[in-house]
Amino acid sequence: MKLGVSNFEYSNVFQANLNKASYQAKMAFRKGCNIIIFHEWFLGINPVGEVPNKVTESLCQIAKDNKIMVVTGGIRYNDKDGKTLVGSFVIDDVGKIISVQNKINLYENEKKWIQSHGNISSIKTLLGNILILSGLDGLNKDYVYNSLENISDNIDLIIFQCTEFDAQGANNIRILASEVSKNKNCTAVIAGIRGFFYEQKCMGESVIIKNGLVDKIAKSEDEVLIGFESATINIKQEVIDAHVHIVFRDPGDPSVDTKVQKLIEKSIDVPIKSSIINYMNRAGIDRSIIFDWSGALKNDYVTSNEKVMEISQYSDRFIGFGVPSPKDPNVVDMLDKLNVRGLKVNPGLQIFYPNSPEFLKVCERVNKYKLPILIHTGPESAGRLKYDLPLLIDDIAMEYPDLKIIFAHVGVRGFTSDQAIMIAEKNANVYVETSWADENLIKRAIRCLGADKVIFGSDFPSRNPITELKKIQKLLEDKFIAESDYNKVVGGNILNIIRG
Secondary structure (H helix, E strand, C coil): CCEEEEECECCCCHHHHHHHHHHHHHHHHHCCCCEEECCCCCCCCCCCCECCCHHHHHHHHHHHHHCCEEEEEEEEEECCCCCEEEEEEEECCCCCEEEEEECCCCCHHHHCCCCCCCCCCCEEECCEEEEEEEHHHHCCHHHHHHHHHCCCCCCCEEEEECCCCCHHHHHHHHHHHHHHHHHHCCEEEEECCEEEECCEEEECCEEEEECCEEEEECCCCCEEEECCEEEECCCCCCCEEEEEECCCCCCCCCCCCHHHHHHHHCCCCCCHHHHHHHHHHHHCCCEEEEECCCCHHHCCCCHHHHHHHHHHHHCCCEEECECCCCCCCHHHHHHHHCCCCCEEECHHHHCCCCCCHHHHHHHHHHHHCCCCEEEECCCCCCCCHHHCCHHHHHHHHHHCCCCCEEEEHHHCCHHHHHHHHHHHHHCCCEEEECCCCCHHHHHHHHHHHCHHHEECCCCECCCCHHHHHHHHHHHHHCCCCCHHHHHHHHHHHHHHHHHC
Protein backbone atom coordinates (compact mmCIF):
# COMPACT_ATOMS: atom_id res chain seq x y z
CA MET A 1 0.00 0.00 0.00
CA LYS A 2 1.54 3.28 -1.14
CA LEU A 3 0.18 6.23 0.79
CA GLY A 4 -0.65 9.76 -0.20
CA VAL A 5 -1.36 12.12 2.71
CA SER A 6 -2.84 15.51 1.91
CA ASN A 7 -1.49 18.64 3.53
CA PHE A 8 -3.13 21.75 2.09
CA GLU A 9 -4.00 25.06 3.67
CA TYR A 10 -7.68 25.10 4.63
CA SER A 11 -9.84 27.69 2.84
CA ASN A 12 -13.21 29.10 3.89
CA VAL A 13 -14.36 28.51 0.31
CA PHE A 14 -15.91 25.01 0.07
CA GLN A 15 -15.43 24.69 -3.69
CA ALA A 16 -11.78 25.78 -3.44
CA ASN A 17 -11.12 22.97 -0.95
CA LEU A 18 -12.89 20.46 -3.20
CA ASN A 19 -10.76 21.61 -6.14
CA LYS A 20 -7.60 21.18 -4.07
CA ALA A 21 -8.69 17.69 -3.03
CA SER A 22 -9.29 16.73 -6.66
CA TYR A 23 -5.92 18.05 -7.75
CA GLN A 24 -4.06 16.30 -4.95
CA ALA A 25 -5.80 13.00 -5.68
CA LYS A 26 -4.58 13.29 -9.26
CA MET A 27 -1.04 14.02 -8.06
CA ALA A 28 -1.09 11.05 -5.67
CA PHE A 29 -2.27 8.71 -8.43
CA ARG A 30 0.48 9.93 -10.77
CA LYS A 31 2.99 9.14 -8.03
CA GLY A 32 1.71 5.58 -7.85
CA CYS A 33 -0.36 5.85 -4.66
CA ASN A 34 -3.15 3.40 -3.91
CA ILE A 35 -4.82 5.67 -1.36
CA ILE A 36 -5.01 9.36 -0.48
CA ILE A 37 -5.96 10.54 3.01
CA PHE A 38 -7.40 13.99 3.69
CA HIS A 39 -7.36 15.98 6.91
CA GLU A 40 -10.08 16.68 9.46
CA TRP A 41 -12.73 19.06 8.06
CA PHE A 42 -10.84 19.17 4.76
CA LEU A 43 -13.83 20.67 2.91
CA GLY A 44 -14.87 22.97 5.74
CA ILE A 45 -18.58 23.33 6.44
CA ASN A 46 -20.02 21.34 3.56
CA PRO A 47 -23.66 21.28 2.38
CA VAL A 48 -25.67 18.60 4.19
CA GLY A 49 -27.92 15.88 2.79
CA GLU A 50 -28.64 12.15 2.92
CA VAL A 51 -26.01 9.96 1.29
CA PRO A 52 -25.54 9.92 -1.64
CA ASN A 53 -25.58 13.67 -2.09
CA LYS A 54 -23.71 16.20 -4.22
CA VAL A 55 -20.72 16.24 -1.86
CA THR A 56 -20.29 12.47 -1.65
CA GLU A 57 -20.94 12.07 -5.38
CA SER A 58 -18.18 14.60 -6.12
CA LEU A 59 -15.75 12.71 -3.89
CA CYS A 60 -16.72 9.36 -5.42
CA GLN A 61 -16.08 10.83 -8.86
CA ILE A 62 -12.63 12.03 -7.71
CA ALA A 63 -11.82 8.48 -6.56
CA LYS A 64 -13.14 6.93 -9.77
CA ASP A 65 -11.44 9.41 -12.10
CA ASN A 66 -8.06 8.93 -10.44
CA LYS A 67 -8.41 5.19 -9.73
CA ILE A 68 -7.43 5.77 -6.12
CA MET A 69 -8.98 4.96 -2.74
CA VAL A 70 -10.02 8.11 -0.87
CA VAL A 71 -10.29 8.59 2.88
CA THR A 72 -12.14 11.84 3.41
CA GLY A 73 -11.98 14.15 6.36
CA GLY A 74 -15.13 14.95 8.28
CA ILE A 75 -18.20 15.24 6.01
CA ARG A 76 -21.52 16.37 7.45
CA TYR A 77 -24.48 14.27 6.32
CA ASN A 78 -28.01 13.33 7.38
CA ASP A 79 -28.90 9.77 8.33
CA LYS A 80 -32.31 8.23 7.54
CA ASP A 81 -33.72 9.58 10.82
CA GLY A 82 -32.73 13.13 9.90
CA LYS A 83 -29.87 13.34 12.38
CA THR A 84 -26.87 15.38 11.28
CA LEU A 85 -23.68 13.37 11.75
CA VAL A 86 -20.10 13.91 10.70
CA GLY A 87 -17.92 11.11 9.46
CA SER A 88 -14.88 10.16 7.44
CA PHE A 89 -15.88 8.24 4.31
CA VAL A 90 -13.77 5.50 2.76
CA ILE A 91 -14.31 5.34 -1.00
CA ASP A 92 -12.76 2.64 -3.17
CA ASP A 93 -10.96 3.24 -6.45
CA VAL A 94 -14.08 2.68 -8.52
CA GLY A 95 -15.99 5.38 -6.68
CA LYS A 96 -18.02 3.24 -4.29
CA ILE A 97 -18.44 4.16 -0.61
CA ILE A 98 -17.09 1.24 1.44
CA SER A 99 -17.83 2.59 4.88
CA VAL A 100 -18.02 5.69 7.04
CA GLN A 101 -16.44 6.21 10.46
CA ASN A 102 -18.52 8.71 12.42
CA LYS A 103 -16.91 11.11 14.85
CA ILE A 104 -17.89 9.96 18.35
CA ASN A 105 -16.46 12.48 20.80
CA LEU A 106 -17.44 16.02 19.83
CA TYR A 107 -16.06 19.43 20.70
CA GLU A 108 -18.53 21.71 22.47
CA ASN A 109 -19.02 23.88 19.38
CA GLU A 110 -19.61 20.74 17.26
CA LYS A 111 -22.40 19.58 19.57
CA LYS A 112 -24.47 22.59 18.53
CA TRP A 113 -24.94 21.34 14.98
CA ILE A 114 -23.98 17.64 14.77
CA GLN A 115 -24.71 14.54 16.85
CA SER A 116 -22.64 11.61 18.02
CA HIS A 117 -23.47 8.14 16.76
CA GLY A 118 -21.93 4.66 16.71
CA ASN A 119 -18.50 3.53 17.86
CA ILE A 120 -14.95 3.12 16.61
CA SER A 121 -14.42 0.05 14.43
CA SER A 122 -11.99 -1.12 11.78
CA ILE A 123 -12.84 -0.83 8.09
CA LYS A 124 -11.95 -3.75 5.82
CA THR A 125 -10.59 -2.73 2.41
CA LEU A 126 -8.61 -4.40 -0.35
CA LEU A 127 -5.59 -2.50 0.97
CA GLY A 128 -5.98 -3.88 4.50
CA ASN A 129 -7.80 -2.99 7.71
CA ILE A 130 -8.02 0.74 8.42
CA LEU A 131 -8.87 2.49 11.68
CA ILE A 132 -9.88 6.17 11.62
CA LEU A 133 -9.70 8.41 14.69
CA SER A 134 -11.00 11.91 14.10
CA GLY A 135 -10.83 15.00 16.32
CA LEU A 136 -11.20 14.20 20.02
CA ASP A 137 -11.45 10.48 19.17
CA GLY A 138 -7.71 10.51 18.48
CA LEU A 139 -6.59 13.01 21.11
CA ASN A 140 -7.51 11.07 24.26
CA LYS A 141 -4.93 8.36 24.89
CA ASP A 142 -7.17 6.22 27.09
CA TYR A 143 -10.01 6.34 24.56
CA VAL A 144 -7.65 5.36 21.74
CA TYR A 145 -6.31 2.31 23.57
CA ASN A 146 -9.75 1.26 24.82
CA SER A 147 -11.01 1.40 21.24
CA LEU A 148 -8.11 -0.72 20.05
CA GLU A 149 -8.76 -3.33 22.74
CA ASN A 150 -12.31 -3.75 21.45
CA ILE A 151 -11.10 -4.52 17.93
CA SER A 152 -10.10 -8.13 17.29
CA ASP A 153 -8.83 -7.60 13.74
CA ASN A 154 -5.23 -6.77 12.95
CA ILE A 155 -4.87 -3.12 11.96
CA ASP A 156 -2.71 -2.25 8.96
CA LEU A 157 -3.22 1.51 8.98
CA ILE A 158 -4.33 3.91 11.72
CA ILE A 159 -5.35 7.39 10.63
CA PHE A 160 -5.33 10.26 13.13
CA GLN A 161 -7.41 13.07 11.61
CA CYS A 162 -6.61 15.32 14.54
CA THR A 163 -5.76 18.99 14.91
CA GLU A 164 -4.20 21.02 17.67
CA PHE A 165 -3.80 24.76 18.10
CA ASP A 166 -0.17 25.05 19.20
CA ALA A 167 3.14 23.32 18.54
CA GLN A 168 3.04 21.36 21.80
CA GLY A 169 -0.41 19.98 21.02
CA ALA A 170 0.70 18.91 17.56
CA ASN A 171 3.73 17.20 19.08
CA ASN A 172 1.51 15.33 21.56
CA ILE A 173 -0.51 13.87 18.68
CA ARG A 174 2.71 12.78 17.01
CA ILE A 175 3.89 11.05 20.21
CA LEU A 176 0.60 9.19 20.68
CA ALA A 177 0.48 8.11 17.02
CA SER A 178 4.07 6.84 17.26
CA GLU A 179 3.26 4.80 20.40
CA VAL A 180 0.22 3.21 18.76
CA SER A 181 2.17 2.48 15.57
CA LYS A 182 4.88 0.71 17.55
CA ASN A 183 2.50 -1.24 19.80
CA LYS A 184 0.35 -2.42 16.91
CA ASN A 185 3.26 -2.88 14.48
CA CYS A 186 1.46 -0.88 11.81
CA THR A 187 1.65 2.34 9.86
CA ALA A 188 0.11 5.46 11.37
CA VAL A 189 -0.81 8.64 9.56
CA ILE A 190 -1.63 12.07 10.99
CA ALA A 191 -3.72 14.45 8.88
CA GLY A 192 -4.89 17.64 10.57
CA ILE A 193 -6.21 21.06 9.57
CA ARG A 194 -3.71 23.71 8.58
CA GLY A 195 -4.75 27.36 8.61
CA PHE A 196 -7.64 29.15 10.30
CA PHE A 197 -10.81 27.26 11.21
CA TYR A 198 -13.52 29.10 13.14
CA GLU A 199 -11.06 32.00 13.32
CA GLN A 200 -8.60 29.88 15.29
CA LYS A 201 -5.21 28.97 13.90
CA CYS A 202 -4.82 25.21 13.51
CA MET A 203 -1.43 23.51 13.72
CA GLY A 204 -2.41 20.38 11.84
CA GLU A 205 0.30 18.54 9.95
CA SER A 206 0.72 15.55 7.69
CA VAL A 207 2.94 12.81 9.12
CA ILE A 208 3.70 9.22 8.11
CA ILE A 209 4.91 6.95 10.91
CA LYS A 210 6.35 3.46 10.30
CA ASN A 211 6.67 1.03 13.22
CA GLY A 212 6.76 3.83 15.77
CA LEU A 213 9.25 6.03 13.92
CA VAL A 214 8.38 9.27 12.18
CA ASP A 215 9.24 8.74 8.54
CA LYS A 216 8.09 11.97 6.95
CA ILE A 217 6.57 15.31 7.98
CA ALA A 218 5.11 17.79 5.50
CA LYS A 219 7.01 21.06 5.52
CA SER A 220 5.00 23.25 3.17
CA GLU A 221 1.35 24.28 3.09
CA ASP A 222 0.60 22.57 -0.22
CA GLU A 223 2.33 19.22 0.02
CA VAL A 224 1.39 15.60 -0.46
CA LEU A 225 3.41 13.00 1.41
CA ILE A 226 3.92 10.05 -0.92
CA GLY A 227 5.06 6.97 0.97
CA PHE A 228 8.71 7.70 1.57
CA GLU A 229 8.66 10.62 -0.85
CA SER A 230 7.45 14.21 -0.63
CA ALA A 231 5.91 15.93 -3.64
CA THR A 232 5.21 19.67 -3.46
CA ILE A 233 2.50 20.58 -5.92
CA ASN A 234 0.89 23.64 -7.41
CA ILE A 235 -2.72 23.88 -6.29
CA LYS A 236 -5.27 24.28 -9.07
CA GLN A 237 -6.09 27.92 -9.69
CA GLU A 238 -9.43 29.10 -8.34
CA VAL A 239 -12.10 29.69 -10.96
CA ILE A 240 -13.43 33.23 -10.64
CA ASP A 241 -16.35 34.65 -12.61
CA ALA A 242 -15.40 38.29 -13.21
CA HIS A 243 -18.83 39.48 -14.37
CA VAL A 244 -22.01 38.80 -12.37
CA HIS A 245 -24.96 41.22 -12.20
CA ILE A 246 -27.40 41.50 -9.36
CA VAL A 247 -30.28 43.97 -9.28
CA PHE A 248 -32.09 44.97 -6.10
CA ARG A 249 -35.77 45.35 -6.85
CA ASP A 250 -38.83 43.82 -5.27
CA PRO A 251 -41.18 41.85 -7.53
CA GLY A 252 -43.92 44.08 -8.87
CA ASP A 253 -41.95 47.31 -8.65
CA PRO A 254 -42.03 49.37 -11.82
CA SER A 255 -38.97 48.94 -13.99
CA VAL A 256 -36.29 51.56 -13.82
CA ASP A 257 -36.34 52.01 -17.58
CA THR A 258 -38.28 50.14 -20.23
CA LYS A 259 -35.07 49.63 -22.23
CA VAL A 260 -33.58 47.56 -19.43
CA GLN A 261 -36.76 45.93 -18.12
CA LYS A 262 -35.92 42.43 -19.37
CA LEU A 263 -32.43 42.56 -17.90
CA ILE A 264 -33.78 43.65 -14.53
CA GLU A 265 -36.48 40.98 -14.52
CA LYS A 266 -33.75 38.34 -14.75
CA SER A 267 -31.99 39.71 -11.68
CA ILE A 268 -34.72 40.33 -9.08
CA ASP A 269 -33.30 40.07 -5.56
CA VAL A 270 -35.49 37.24 -4.26
CA PRO A 271 -33.30 34.14 -4.74
CA ILE A 272 -30.16 36.13 -5.52
CA LYS A 273 -27.67 34.57 -3.09
CA SER A 274 -28.86 30.99 -3.44
CA SER A 275 -29.37 31.13 -7.21
CA ILE A 276 -25.92 32.54 -7.91
CA ILE A 277 -24.22 30.00 -5.65
CA ASN A 278 -26.26 27.20 -7.21
CA TYR A 279 -25.01 28.13 -10.67
CA MET A 280 -21.48 28.55 -9.34
CA ASN A 281 -21.51 25.09 -7.80
CA ARG A 282 -22.90 23.50 -10.95
CA ALA A 283 -20.33 25.25 -13.13
CA GLY A 284 -17.36 24.65 -10.80
CA ILE A 285 -16.86 28.36 -10.06
CA ASP A 286 -15.21 29.16 -6.74
CA ARG A 287 -15.93 32.89 -6.49
CA SER A 288 -17.84 35.57 -8.38
CA ILE A 289 -17.38 39.31 -8.77
CA ILE A 290 -20.78 40.87 -8.17
CA PHE A 291 -22.14 44.39 -8.77
CA ASP A 292 -25.42 46.19 -9.39
CA TRP A 293 -26.02 49.07 -11.80
CA SER A 294 -29.76 49.56 -11.16
CA GLY A 295 -29.12 52.19 -8.49
CA ALA A 296 -26.85 54.08 -10.85
CA LEU A 297 -29.72 54.41 -13.34
CA LYS A 298 -31.58 56.38 -10.66
CA ASN A 299 -28.46 58.36 -9.67
CA ASP A 300 -28.38 56.47 -6.37
CA TYR A 301 -24.79 55.39 -5.79
CA VAL A 302 -25.24 54.45 -2.13
CA THR A 303 -28.09 51.98 -1.60
CA SER A 304 -27.34 49.25 -4.15
CA ASN A 305 -23.56 49.51 -3.69
CA GLU A 306 -23.97 49.06 0.06
CA LYS A 307 -26.20 46.04 -0.53
CA VAL A 308 -23.60 44.50 -2.84
CA MET A 309 -20.98 44.79 -0.14
CA GLU A 310 -23.40 43.32 2.42
CA ILE A 311 -23.83 40.30 0.16
CA SER A 312 -20.07 40.01 -0.27
CA GLN A 313 -19.91 39.76 3.52
CA TYR A 314 -22.59 37.04 3.44
CA SER A 315 -20.15 34.69 1.77
CA ASP A 316 -16.46 34.88 0.89
CA ARG A 317 -17.44 33.39 -2.45
CA PHE A 318 -18.53 36.87 -3.50
CA ILE A 319 -16.19 39.74 -4.41
CA GLY A 320 -17.93 43.09 -4.34
CA PHE A 321 -17.44 45.70 -7.08
CA GLY A 322 -19.07 49.12 -6.96
CA VAL A 323 -20.76 51.23 -9.64
CA PRO A 324 -19.52 54.86 -9.58
CA SER A 325 -21.00 58.03 -10.95
CA PRO A 326 -19.53 58.88 -14.37
CA LYS A 327 -19.38 62.56 -13.37
CA ASP A 328 -18.72 62.78 -9.60
CA PRO A 329 -15.28 61.64 -8.40
CA ASN A 330 -16.43 61.91 -4.78
CA VAL A 331 -18.53 58.76 -5.23
CA VAL A 332 -15.29 56.85 -5.73
CA ASP A 333 -14.18 58.02 -2.26
CA MET A 334 -17.38 56.60 -0.79
CA LEU A 335 -16.96 53.30 -2.62
CA ASP A 336 -13.39 52.94 -1.42
CA LYS A 337 -14.64 53.33 2.16
CA LEU A 338 -17.06 50.47 1.48
CA ASN A 339 -13.97 48.34 0.65
CA VAL A 340 -15.04 47.54 -2.90
CA ARG A 341 -12.45 45.49 -4.79
CA GLY A 342 -13.07 47.18 -8.14
CA LEU A 343 -15.58 49.17 -10.19
CA LYS A 344 -18.02 48.50 -13.05
CA VAL A 345 -19.51 51.05 -15.45
CA ASN A 346 -21.86 50.75 -18.41
CA PRO A 347 -21.53 53.87 -20.61
CA GLY A 348 -24.50 52.96 -22.83
CA LEU A 349 -26.85 52.68 -19.86
CA GLN A 350 -25.36 55.44 -17.74
CA ILE A 351 -25.24 57.73 -20.81
CA PHE A 352 -21.71 59.08 -20.88
CA TYR A 353 -18.72 59.04 -23.19
CA PRO A 354 -15.77 57.24 -21.56
CA ASN A 355 -13.34 59.89 -22.83
CA SER A 356 -15.39 62.81 -21.49
CA PRO A 357 -13.53 65.26 -19.22
CA GLU A 358 -15.89 64.39 -16.35
CA PHE A 359 -15.23 60.67 -16.54
CA LEU A 360 -11.50 61.20 -16.94
CA LYS A 361 -11.58 62.98 -13.56
CA VAL A 362 -13.45 60.01 -12.11
CA CYS A 363 -10.75 57.70 -13.50
CA GLU A 364 -8.09 59.87 -11.91
CA ARG A 365 -9.68 59.17 -8.53
CA VAL A 366 -10.05 55.45 -9.36
CA ASN A 367 -6.37 55.35 -10.24
CA LYS A 368 -5.53 56.97 -6.89
CA TYR A 369 -7.17 54.06 -5.04
CA LYS A 370 -5.60 51.47 -7.38
CA LEU A 371 -8.97 49.91 -8.17
CA PRO A 372 -9.51 48.01 -11.45
CA ILE A 373 -12.45 49.08 -13.59
CA LEU A 374 -14.64 46.82 -15.74
CA ILE A 375 -16.24 48.72 -18.65
CA HIS A 376 -19.03 47.44 -20.88
CA THR A 377 -18.07 47.41 -24.55
CA GLY A 378 -20.02 46.38 -27.64
CA PRO A 379 -23.56 46.27 -29.02
CA GLU A 380 -25.33 43.85 -26.66
CA SER A 381 -26.18 46.52 -24.09
CA ALA A 382 -29.72 47.87 -23.75
CA GLY A 383 -28.12 51.30 -24.03
CA ARG A 384 -26.78 53.32 -26.93
CA LEU A 385 -23.84 51.87 -28.84
CA LYS A 386 -22.18 55.23 -29.49
CA TYR A 387 -21.15 55.32 -25.80
CA ASP A 388 -19.91 51.72 -25.76
CA LEU A 389 -17.11 51.93 -28.34
CA PRO A 390 -13.79 50.53 -27.02
CA LEU A 391 -11.97 53.19 -29.06
CA LEU A 392 -13.21 55.85 -26.63
CA ILE A 393 -11.41 54.11 -23.75
CA ASP A 394 -7.99 54.49 -25.37
CA ASP A 395 -7.79 58.01 -23.90
CA ILE A 396 -8.22 56.64 -20.35
CA ALA A 397 -5.64 53.90 -20.89
CA MET A 398 -3.07 56.38 -22.12
CA GLU A 399 -3.84 59.05 -19.52
CA TYR A 400 -3.58 56.57 -16.63
CA PRO A 401 -1.20 53.76 -17.67
CA ASP A 402 -1.27 52.22 -14.18
CA LEU A 403 -5.07 51.95 -14.11
CA LYS A 404 -6.21 48.38 -14.80
CA ILE A 405 -9.04 48.47 -17.38
CA ILE A 406 -11.10 45.42 -18.39
CA PHE A 407 -13.16 45.45 -21.58
CA ALA A 408 -16.33 43.45 -20.91
CA HIS A 409 -17.34 41.01 -23.68
CA VAL A 410 -14.23 41.67 -25.85
CA GLY A 411 -16.46 44.17 -27.65
CA VAL A 412 -18.96 41.32 -28.37
CA ARG A 413 -18.51 41.07 -32.18
CA GLY A 414 -17.75 42.87 -35.40
CA PHE A 415 -15.93 46.19 -35.52
CA THR A 416 -16.31 46.75 -31.75
CA SER A 417 -14.43 43.52 -31.03
CA ASP A 418 -11.78 44.65 -33.54
CA GLN A 419 -11.47 47.87 -31.54
CA ALA A 420 -11.34 46.03 -28.20
CA ILE A 421 -8.47 43.78 -29.28
CA MET A 422 -6.63 46.64 -30.94
CA ILE A 423 -6.82 48.88 -27.85
CA ALA A 424 -5.87 46.04 -25.51
CA GLU A 425 -2.94 45.10 -27.74
CA LYS A 426 -1.77 48.72 -27.78
CA ASN A 427 -2.09 49.37 -24.01
CA ALA A 428 -0.42 47.17 -21.42
CA ASN A 429 -3.02 48.09 -18.80
CA VAL A 430 -6.06 46.94 -20.82
CA TYR A 431 -7.54 43.43 -20.51
CA VAL A 432 -10.53 41.72 -22.13
CA GLU A 433 -13.32 39.69 -20.48
CA THR A 434 -14.94 36.78 -22.32
CA SER A 435 -18.71 36.82 -21.71
CA TRP A 436 -20.83 36.91 -24.90
CA ALA A 437 -17.72 36.38 -27.05
CA ASP A 438 -17.82 33.24 -29.16
CA GLU A 439 -15.04 30.66 -29.22
CA ASN A 440 -13.35 32.12 -32.31
CA LEU A 441 -13.25 35.61 -30.79
CA ILE A 442 -11.77 34.27 -27.56
CA LYS A 443 -9.13 32.37 -29.55
CA ARG A 444 -8.33 35.50 -31.49
CA ALA A 445 -7.97 37.50 -28.28
CA ILE A 446 -5.56 34.93 -26.85
CA ARG A 447 -3.52 34.84 -30.08
CA CYS A 448 -3.25 38.63 -30.25
CA LEU A 449 -2.96 39.50 -26.56
CA GLY A 450 -1.68 36.37 -24.88
CA ALA A 451 -3.49 34.44 -22.13
CA ASP A 452 -2.22 36.93 -19.54
CA LYS A 453 -4.69 39.57 -20.75
CA VAL A 454 -7.84 37.46 -21.12
CA ILE A 455 -10.28 37.08 -18.20
CA PHE A 456 -13.22 34.70 -17.82
CA GLY A 457 -16.65 36.22 -17.09
CA SER A 458 -20.22 35.04 -17.57
CA ASP A 459 -22.46 38.16 -17.43
CA PHE A 460 -24.89 36.19 -15.26
CA PRO A 461 -27.92 36.24 -15.40
CA SER A 462 -27.95 37.38 -19.03
CA ARG A 463 -25.72 34.42 -19.83
CA ASN A 464 -25.35 30.99 -18.23
CA PRO A 465 -22.08 30.62 -16.21
CA ILE A 466 -21.95 26.90 -17.03
CA THR A 467 -22.06 27.55 -20.79
CA GLU A 468 -19.68 30.49 -20.61
CA LEU A 469 -17.05 28.54 -18.65
CA LYS A 470 -17.35 25.55 -20.99
CA LYS A 471 -16.11 27.77 -23.83
CA ILE A 472 -12.82 28.23 -21.94
CA GLN A 473 -12.68 24.59 -20.87
CA LYS A 474 -13.03 23.53 -24.50
CA LEU A 475 -9.92 25.54 -25.39
CA LEU A 476 -8.04 23.44 -22.85
CA GLU A 477 -9.60 20.17 -23.99
CA ASP A 478 -8.71 20.98 -27.62
CA LYS A 479 -5.16 21.85 -26.49
CA PHE A 480 -5.49 25.36 -27.88
CA ILE A 481 -4.14 26.57 -24.52
CA ALA A 482 -1.96 24.85 -21.94
CA GLU A 483 -3.21 24.20 -18.42
CA SER A 484 -1.06 27.05 -17.08
CA ASP A 485 -2.72 29.50 -19.48
CA TYR A 486 -6.15 28.09 -18.71
CA ASN A 487 -5.53 28.80 -15.00
CA LYS A 488 -4.62 32.38 -15.83
CA VAL A 489 -7.78 32.96 -17.86
CA VAL A 490 -10.24 31.41 -15.41
CA GLY A 491 -8.89 33.08 -12.29
CA GLY A 492 -5.21 33.90 -12.11
CA ASN A 493 -5.37 37.11 -14.15
CA ILE A 494 -8.27 38.70 -12.29
CA LEU A 495 -6.74 37.73 -8.94
CA ASN A 496 -3.48 39.44 -9.91
CA ILE A 497 -5.39 42.56 -10.92
CA ILE A 498 -7.39 42.69 -7.69
CA ARG A 499 -4.37 42.00 -5.50
CA GLY A 500 -2.21 44.40 -7.47
